[in-house]
Amino acid sequence: MLEIRNLKVKAGGKEILRGINLKVNVGEVHSIMGPNGSGKSTLAQVLAGRETYEVTEGEVWYDGKNLLEMAPEDRAREGIFMAFQYPVEIPGVSNLYFLRSALNAIRKHRGLDEFDAMDFLTLAKEKMGLLRVDENLMSRPVNEGFSGGEKKRNEIFQMAILEPRLAILDETDSGLDIDALRIVAEGVNSLRGKERAIIVVTHYQRLLNYIIPDYVHVLSEGRIVRSGGKHLALELEDKGYSWLEEAEPKRVQVV
Amino acid sequence: MIELVKTENIPFFSHLSEFEKGVAGKGPAWLQRMRNSARLQFAKLGFPTLQDEEWRFTNVAPITSIPFKLEAYELDGLKREIIDGLRFADLQCERLVFVNGCYSPELSFVEESRDGIRISSLSRVLQQDAAAVEPYLGRYANWEQDAFNALNTALMQDGAFVYIPKGKILEKPIHLLFLAATRGTAIASYPRTLIVADSNSQASVVESYVGLGEEVNFTCPVTEIILNDGAVIDHSKLECESARAFHVATLQYHQERSSSLGSHSIALGGALVRNSLNAVLAGDGAECTLDGLYLVRGEQHVDNHTRLEHAAPHCSSRELYKGVLDGKSRGVFHGRIVVHRGAQKTDSKQTNKNLLLSDDALINTKPQLEIYANDVKCTHGATIGQLDKDALFYLRSRGIGEEAARSLLIYAFASEVVRRMKVGAVQRRLDEFLLGWLPGGEFVKEAVQV
Numbered sequence: 001m002l003e004i005r006n007l008k009v010k011a012g013g014k015e016i017l018r019g020i021n022l023k024v025n026v027g028e029v030h031s032i033m034g035p036n037g038s039g040k041s042t043l044a045q046v047l048a049g050r051e052t053y054e055v056t057e058g059e060v061w062y063d064g065k066n067l068l069e070m071a072p073e074d075r076a077r078e079g080i081f082m083a084f085q086y087p088v089e090i091p092g093v094s095n096l097y098f099l100r101s102a103l104n105a106i107r108k109h110r111g112l113d114e115f116d117a118m119d120f121l122t123l124a125k126e127k128m129g130l131l132r133v134d135e136n137l138m139s140r141p142v143n144e145g146f147s148g149g150e151k152k153r154n155e156i157f158q159m160a161i162l163e164p165r166l167a168i169l170d171e172t173d174s175g176l177d178i179d180a181l182r183i184v185a186e187g188v189n190s191l192r193g194k195e196r197a198i199i200v201v202t203h204y205q206r207l208l209n210y211i212i213p214d215y216v217h218v219l220s221e222g223r224i225v226r227s228g229g230k231h232l233a234l235e236l237e238d239k240g241y242s243w244l245e246e247a248e249p250k251r252v253q254v255v
Numbered sequence: 256m257i258e259l260v261k262t263e264n265i266p267f268f269s270h271l272s273e274f275e276k277g278v279a280g281k282g283p284a285w286l287q288r289m290r291n292s293a294r295l296q297f298a299k300l301g302f303p304t305l306q307d308e309e310w311r312f313t314n315v316a317p318i319t320s321i322p323f324k325l326e327a328y329e330l331d332g333l334k335r336e337i338i339d340g341l342r343f344a345d346l347q348c349e350r351l352v353f354v355n356g357c358y359s360p361e362l363s364f365v366e367e368s369r370d371g372i373r374i375s376s377l378s379r380v381l382q383q384d385a386a387a388v389e390p391y392l393g394r395y396a397n398w399e400q401d402a403f404n405a406l407n408t409a410l411m412q413d414g415a416f417v418y419i420p421k422g423k424i425l426e427k428p429i430h431l432l433f434l435a436a437t438r439g440t441a442i443a444s445y446p447r448t449l450i451v452a453d454s455n456s457q458a459s460v461v462e463s464y465v466g467l468g469e470e471v472n473f474t475c476p477v478t479e480i481i482l483n484d485g486a487v488i489d490h491s492k493l494e495c496e497s498a499r500a501f502h503v504a505t506l507q508y509h510q511e512r513s514s515s516l517g518s519h520s521i522a523l524g525g526a527l528v529r530n531s532l533n534a535v536l537a538g539d540g541a542e543c544t545l546d547g548l549y550l551v552r553g554e555q556h557v558d559n560h561t562r563l564e565h566a567a568p569h570c571s572s573r574e575l576y577k578g579v580l581d582g583k584s585r586g587v588f589h590g591r592i593v594v595h596r597g598a599q600k601t602d603s604k605q606t607n608k609n610l611l612l613s614d615d616a617l618i619n620t621k622p623q624l625e626i627y628a629n630d631v632k633c634t635h636g637a638t639i640g641q642l643d644k645d646a647l648f649y650l651r652s653r654g655i656g657e658e659a660a661r662s663l664l665i666y667a668f669a670s671e672v673v674r675r676m677k678v679g680a681v682q683r684r685l686d687e688f689l690l691g692w693l694p695g696g697e698f699v700k701e702a703v704q705v
């Protein structure tokens with residue numbers, strides 16, 4: 001479903017991703033872990049189409065399409081969803097209005113009927129119930145005045161409505177208490193299935209107790225330095241990232 | 256006249272003698288004296304130049320280079336349907352319509368005067384009962400300092416007069432519609448409006464300026480609004496003239512004790528628009544909100560100068576002006592707040608926010624505070640920004656197209672001012688205009704539908 005080949009990315013003149021290779025098949029859940037500043041969000045943002053990053057080399061194929069040539073909205077319409085590490089506040093734009101527009105843009109693209117206000121509200125209420133998000137919050141402007149946890153839950157709520165084929169969750173677990181974490185994990189797990197794939201970016205094993213990954217990758221200084229099964233996450237939790245550096249000779253940076 | 260004759264080589268002046276003939280020797284003696292002084296004052300002041308502090312960013316030279324004409328309007332071709340099809344068709348209320356500055360009884364709708372409420376053309380009041388306007392007309396708007404104001408005062412012939420007696424509450428708004436019907440001629444008009452809300456009365460007034468025809472025109476209105484003790488006035492001024500219009504307006508508010516004013520000044524059309532708004536909080540505990548919105552593109556130039564005087568204690572004011580500028584448009588916002596000595600416990604907040612949609616659009620914003628009292632709370636702030644790139648990406652990453660996402664963000668920015676308007680029909684009309692103005696308006700309309 002997704003294939004990243006030797007992806008190199010620069011931002012502000014600085015090389016951040018230095019040749020990422022990753023293959024994600026339909027039905028799989030991949031977890032990406034790694035220390036602060038290793039490039040996890042950069043990867044997520046590049047996959048979603050953020051233009052501030054400059055791709056200098058490599059390619060990304062999504063369902064046989066050249067992803068890097070697609071506008072962000074087209075990626076979303078083709079089923080990519082990224083839950084932001086830092087969701088943006090948008091004053092004056094109601095969360096529900098915005099979400100209905102997004103859903104309809106996606107449905108239109110797929111040749112499906114658009115949702116009218118009533119149908120949408122029914123759907124939204126159902127998902128709000130499942131994810132236990134506050135209805136009042138959802139009719140407020142997008143993320144405005146939301147707490148950190150509320151913002152993260154809103155991302156998952158949006159995901160539940162938009163039902164992406166490829167979901168990329170960028171540290172959706174940070175800022176969530178254990179109850180919220182469980183609810184979010186349930187939301188994610190309910191999307192798991194034969195026709196979808198999920199990439200979970202996280203620092204902690206905690207979330208992976210609930211969303212059990214098929215593969216774990218460790219990103220360090222813009223490269224995937226280790227890949228393995230779900231046990232790799234446990235090992236990392238135990239020994240920390242420095243363990244990896246010891247295990248693997250540190251690459252010398254060529255200036 | 257002599258002073259004006261000297262400057263006859265300025266094309267603008269060609270229509271002034273005609274105007275003067277129209278008003279010479281007419282009206283009560285006090286008015287003739289005032290006109291005369293105003294005329295002399297105008298001759299003395301001359302047109303402002305970029306050297307004048309208050310006009311540093313607005314060049315009025317293009318106005319002076321055009322030989323405007325006076326044209327009495329003819330009704331043919333300007334039927335009631337046009338008015339109905341115009342702005343606020345669903346606003347069922349009393350309406351005074353002026354075409355090229357002259358009152359049109361055929362297009363207007365005024366109920367029988369009742370309970371002392373007066374809604375009439377200024378020309379009629381001046382003929383029949385000038386004493387009713389004498390204490391107010393020209394007493395508040397400061398024509399000694401401002402050339403355009405002086406010009407209007409010297410030349411005013413017609414406009415609206417509204418008087419709301421003590422304790423009267425008007426349920427329906429009053430609509431004053433000023434049409435510039437150019438039909439191939441460069442028209443000048445000097446409408447004059449006087450609104451007096453006596454103690455504890457309440458009313459909404461909508462003043463709109465609309466262009467019919469694409470010829471250049473010059474509208475130079477002066478509006479004086481006086482709120483007596485405890486009066487509550489909601490006033491909207493909408494400028495929606497044609498793309499080649501020059502519109503230089505003065506708006507003067509005067510507020511007595513415990514009165515409350517909501518002012519909404521919207522500038523949408525025109526090549527050059529200048530609004531000089533002055534509000535004086537003259538009585539204890541008076542409060543006002545001054546809202547403004549300007550939406551400009553192409554080569555439009557819009558200049559909002561506001562001057563708010565806190566002249567009495569315990570008054571509060573809130574000012575919010577927002578602008579969206581696209582293309583090569585130019586905007587100016589100068590907001591001065593003066594807190595006089597003795598105006599203790601003043602609570603004043605001024606905000607000006609601007610959204611620049613193109614690299615070539617320009618805004619000059621300058622908030623100014625002058626405080627001569629020591630126990631006051633005053634804040635002001637101005638922002639100039641572009642569309643938030645993070646917000647734009649966020650919307651797009653959810654499947655919303657770029658144009659639609661941009662439009663949604665602009666709409667969200669501008670509609671804050673629209674939502675604060677009190678007259679529903681005007682609010683809806685403005686909302687429609689805003690949606691029409693946005694390239695992705697159709698999408699936004701869908702998106703914000705409940």
Ligand SMILES: Nc1ncnc2c1ncn2[C@@H]1O[C@H](COP(=O)(O)OP(=O)(O)OP(=O)(O)O)[C@@H](O)[C@H]1O
Pocket residue numbers: 011012014016034035036037038039040041042043052085
């Ligand atoms: N737009 C940008 N311009 C310049 N540098 C950037 C930009 N975006 C990210 N960086 C830098 O790139 C590096 C990787 O950032 P990124 O946000 O991808 O890390 P991360 O792995 O997500 O970290 P965290 O765990 O803290 O979220 C950091 O050093 C960051 O400062």
Ligand SMILES: [Mg+2]
Pocket residue numbers: 040041042085170171
């Ligand atoms: Mg990150």
